[in-house]
Amino acid sequence: MAQIGQVLVDVPTMQTNDPYSYAIPAELEHQVEVGMRVTVPFGRGKRVVSGVVVGLSDVTNFDGQLKSIQSVLDLAPVLNTELQQLADWLADTTYAFRITCIQTMLPNLLKAQTERFIQPTTPLTATEMATYFPDGAPREFDAAKLDDQTVSGLLKLQRAGKVEVVYQVKDRAAAKTTTGITPALPVSKLQEIQVTVAKKAPKQADLLAYLQTMTPDTPVAQSQIVHRAGVSAAVINTAADKGWLTKQQIEVYRDPFHQPVKPTQPLKLNAEQQVAVDQITTAIDQQKVQNFLVEGVTGSGKTEVYLQSIAVALNQGRTALMLVPEIALTPQMVNRVKARFGQRVAVLHSGLSKGEQYDEWRRIDSGEATVVVGARSAVFAPVKNLGIIIMDEEHESSYKQDENPRYHARDVALWRGQYNQCPVVLGSATPSLETRARAAKGLYTRLVLAKRVNDRPLPPVHIVDMREEVKQRSEGDFSQPLLTAIQTRLDRHEQIVLLLNRRGFSSFVMCRDCGFVLKCPNCDISLTLHMDTHTMKCHYCGHEEAIPHVCPNCHSRKIRYYGTGTQKVEQALQREFPSANILRMDVDSTRRKGAHERILQKFGKHEADILLGTQMIAKGLDFPNVTLVGVLNADTALGLPDFRASERTFQLLTQVSGRAGRASKPGEVFIQTFNPDHYAIQLAQQQDYERFFVTEMHMRHQGSYPPYYFAVQLTASHEEEAVAAKAMFQIVAALKKGLSPDAIILGPTPKAIARVKRKYYYQVVIKYKQEPQLKPVLEQIRQAAQVPARHGLSVTIDSEPMNFM
Ligand SMILES: Nc1ncnc2c1ncn2[C@@H]1O[C@H](COP(=O)(O)OP(=O)(O)OP(=O)(O)O)[C@@H](O)[C@H]1O
Ligand SMILES: [Zn+2]
Numbered sequence: 001m002a003q004i005g006q007v008l009v010d011v012p013t014m015q016t017n018d019p020y021s022y023a024i025p026a027e028l029e030h031q032v033e034v035g036m037r038v039t040v041p042f043g044r045g046k047r048v049v050s051g052v053v054v055g056l057s058d059v060t061n062f063d064g065q066l067k068s069i070q071s072v073l074d075l076a077p078v079l080n081t082e083l084q085q086l087a088d089w090l091a092d093t094t095y096a097f098r099i100t101c102i103q104t105m106l107p108n109l110l111k112a113q114t115e116r117f118i119q120p121t122t123p124l125t126a127t128e129m130a131t132y133f134p135d136g137a138p139r140e141f142d143a144a145k146l147d148d149q150t151v152s153g154l155l156k157l158q159r160a161g162k163v164e165v166v167y168q169v170k171d172r173a174a175a176k177t178t179t180g181i182t183p184a185l186p187v188s189k190l191q192e193i194q195v196t197v198a199k200k201a202p203k204q205a206d207l208l209a210y211l212q213t214m215t216p217d218t219p220v221a222q223s224q225i226v227h228r229a230g231v232s233a234a235v236i237n238t239a240a241d242k243g244w245l246t247k248q249q250i251e252v253y254r255d256p257f258h259q260p261v262k263p264t265q266p267l268k269l270n271a272e273q274q275v276a277v278d279q280i281t282t283a284i285d286q287q288k289v290q291n292f293l294v295e296g297v298t299g300s301g302k303t304e305v306y307l308q309s310i311a312v313a314l315n316q317g318r319t320a321l322m323l324v325p326e327i328a329l330t331p332q333m334v335n336r337v338k339a340r341f342g343q344r345v346a347v348l349h350s351g352l353s354k355g356e357q358y359d360e361w362r363r364i365d366s367g368e369a370t371v372v373v374g375a376r377s378a379v380f381a382p383v384k385n386l387g388i389i390i391m392d393e394e395h396e397s398s399y400k401q402d403e404n405p406r407y408h409a410r411d412v413a414l415w416r417g418q419y420n421q422c423p424v425v426l427g428s429a430t431p432s433l434e435t436r437a438r439a440a441k442g443l444y445t446r447l448v449l450a451k452r453v454n455d456r457p458l459p460p461v462h463i464v465d466m467r468e469e470v471k472q473r474s475e476g477d478f479s480q481p482l483l484t485a486i487q488t489r490l491d492r493h494e495q496i497v498l499l500l501n502r503r504g505f506s507s508f509v510m511c512r513d514c515g516f517v518l519k520c521p522n523c524d525i526s527l528t529l530h531m532d533t534h535t536m537k538c539h540y541c542g543h544e545e546a547i548p549h550v551c552p553n554c555h556s557r558k559i560r561y562y563g564t565g566t567q568k569v570e571q572a573l574q575r576e577f578p579s580a581n582i583l584r585m586d587v588d589s590t591r592r593k594g595a596h597e598r599i600l601q602k603f604g605k606h607e608a609d610i611l612l613g614t615q616m617i618a619k620g621l622d623f624p625n626v627t628l629v630g631v632l633n634a635d636t637a638l639g640l641p642d643f644r645a646s647e648r649t650f651q652l653l654t655q656v657s658g659r660a661g662r663a664s665k666p667g668e669v670f671i672q673t674f675n676p677d678h679y680a681i682q683l684a685q686q687q688d689y690e691r692f693f694v695t696e697m698h699m700r701h702q703g704s705y706p707p708y709y710f711a712v713q714l715t716a717s718h719e720e721e722a723v724a725a726k727a728m729f730q731i732v733a734a735l736k737k738g739l740s741p742d743a744i745i746l747g748p749t750p751k752a753i754a755r756v757k758r759k760y761y762y763q764v765v766i767k768y769k770q771e772p773q774l775k776p777v778l779e780q781i782r783q784a785a786q787v788p789a790r791h792g793l794s795v796t797i798d799s800e801p802m803n804f805m
């Protein structure tokens with residue numbers, strides 16, 4: 001029997017990956033398991049902190065007096081074996097602390113201050129009820145306050161699956177409960193009584209008849225019975241008094257996606273889809289770790305491939321995990337999964353309340369939900385026995401978390417695929433360069449869907465040269481060809497999607513006459529405007545120069561910030577088309593919960609003609625009546641100081657173009673740009689991903705960027721600029737000493753937005769091919785940063801950063 005628990009404590013200022021040893025007091029001996037949360041005394045004084053048990057042992061090399069675990073917060077581990085191992089791997093690869101990783105994996109409710117209640121999960125015997133739940137209701141669970149006998153009795157019930165612990169934040173119920181009814185007598189007896197009361201009390205007879213139809217031991221909500229049997233609550237109370245039925249609190253799950261979804265049947269696959277499903281099926285059958293890239297043009301029916309692959313896994317008694325970039329933006333996708341798999345689906349995302357998240361988490365943990373759909377953090381869902389993992393729109397940068405732990409959900413998915421011996425399917429019309437390059441190396445099996453379903457054509461894309469437009473007309477947001485195209489669609493009662501790209505908004509200067517963007521002479525990355533210093537800076541190498549007032553390329557004076565707001569564009573649009581119904585979708589119009597879904601629903605019901613939005617409208621929308629897509633400003637993302645600027649631009653333009661002409665009516669796309677000759681725009685026009693891939697790989701090769709090189713970004717921040725800068729110079733010195741001469745170290749430089757929230761940021765980027773010493777060196781830097789952390793200096797390490805701003 002273990003006497004010592006290894007506990008990772010949760011103390012932000014004293015982080016370490018080494019667990020502390022705590023004695024397990026006799027009364028907790030049978031309770032403590034690995035993966036449970038506990039409270040322990042920590043440091044001097046009476047401070048008590050929470051922690052997670054990561055190991056049990058009999059001996060310790062700790063000589064002094066061991067402190068004891070004070071209480072156990074869970075009855076069953078909140079982290080199963082797979083997730084425990086995953087946490088260790090995550091800490092190791094992201095340079096985050098193990099406890100931070102564990103926190104990230106748990107639903108928010110379990111991180112908050114919670115009260116614990118214990119409640120029955122099935123009807124208990126009368127004796128059990130009397131012993132353990134004298135009030136007939138869930139009781140507070142605090143092992144310290146209960147006697148040993150009660151605790152061990154409850155534990156026994158818990159192991160038998162008859163009770164469970166639920167968590168409650170302050171006094172808001174975590175698990176929502178309602179009154180449930182179970183018949184207390186056998187059917188024959190109920191029948192007998194029904195006959196006797198039939199004349200005098202017909203309502204009671206109705207209730208008795210209903211009780212006979214119920215499955216024994218399966219409570220039904222009182223509200224349901226009132227509705228179905230057509231009896232009042234008073235009748236039910238009388239019946240309870242007479243001992244015909246028993247009442248108890250039962251749990252109701254909050255359904256985060258409230259609308260009922262009409263069920264759908266699998267579609268007949270076309271040849272390309274069939275090949276994809278067959279190959280994935282084989283991998284599931286053989287429990288093979290074979291990973292796939294489904295590279296399918298927009299509207300090629302990737303979703304149907306996912307759904308039928310999930311069905312294969314479920315038929316084998318296994319489970320499925322499906323990741324989507326952002327749930328709020330993809331209500332259609334969630335509905336498609338629900339329509340196919342119904343109640344088996346659990347939806348996880350950050351837009352849910354803590355209680356809703358927790359409900360879903362528990363449905364997954366208990367095995368009730370076997371299909372999990374969710375955004376980034378859903379990759380940690382406690383789903384067991386995975387048969388398939390799918391990552392839709394795998395190129396999306398929202399899959400990378402930009403705070404600790406800085407993980408990429410794709411890497412976690414691949415790890416879990418390995419652990420569960422199941423395939424991982426990465427899908428996109430515009431795969432990330434990293435993924436496509438790995439497929440080229442044979443690490444993923446490439447499944448190509450080259451055609452849209454039913455051989456519908458991709459929409460023709462027209463490029464509008466805004467330099468010409470500006471010369472001929474004033475500087476409006478709309479070109480003549482786009483205005484004409486909009487009018488035609490309005491006349492035909494077809495729908496229009498307009499994209500205003502807000503990425504990289506007004507952080508760079510561009511010439512309105514020739515589209516010229518100022519670039520770093522060393523890095524070939526756009527220079528960023530810094531208003532504090534009134535200079536243009538390179539975020540990679542630190543190069544700095546004056547803000548140009550005349551275009552270095554064409555000598556025009558129209559070189560200035562670039563950017564305009566969605567509301568302004570909406571007003572201009574309304575002036576052009578006074579009778580058109582316009583829906584605007586941007587950060588302002590979508591602040592309220594469920595706003596995305598409402599806007600998209602309205603648009604889907606054709607209550608508006610034009611959907612004008614930021615990049616949130618580019619993803620996954622499948623509206624048959626949309627025949628025109630317009631991109632107002634294709635260039636903003638090109639100006640970003642990021643080596644992925646072209647890739648992001650290509651992806652965005654291709655994705656948004658793909659919203660047009662998905663059903664019977666043909667579509668058309670107009671892209672307004674000041675850089676009509678840029679390869680990202682040209683190839684987006686041709687919707688030629690493969691050529692873009694080859695071209696961009698060549699650029700990356702020349703610039704020594706990923707995927708040819710690996711990259712790590714380090715950031716130091718402090719309220720005083722000098723402190724942040726000095727820390728970064730010390731870090732660079734440590735890197736130069738520890739790494740090989742082949743490692744390329746860029747910086748230190750102030751970050752794009754050098755001062756955020758009253759702190760100064762300095763960064764350095766390491767590019768490398770093979771650096772066996774990198775891990776230990778970074779580990780050292782992290783350890784060294786621990787002490788100053790208390791004085792406000794923070795150092796972050798980001799492996800394969802997605803964002804250089
Ligand atoms: N085999 C099929 N037969 C008929 N219709 C299909 C078939 N497969 C898919 N569809 C329909 O084609 C449309 C496009 O499919 P889907 O939305 O899955 O495309 P996608 O590849 O995910 O596109 P995008 O990358 O643009 O989101 C959907 O309306 C879908 O119902
Ligand atoms: Zn530079």
Ligand SMILES: [Zn+2]
Nearest residue numbers: 511514551554
């Ligand atoms: Zn110019």
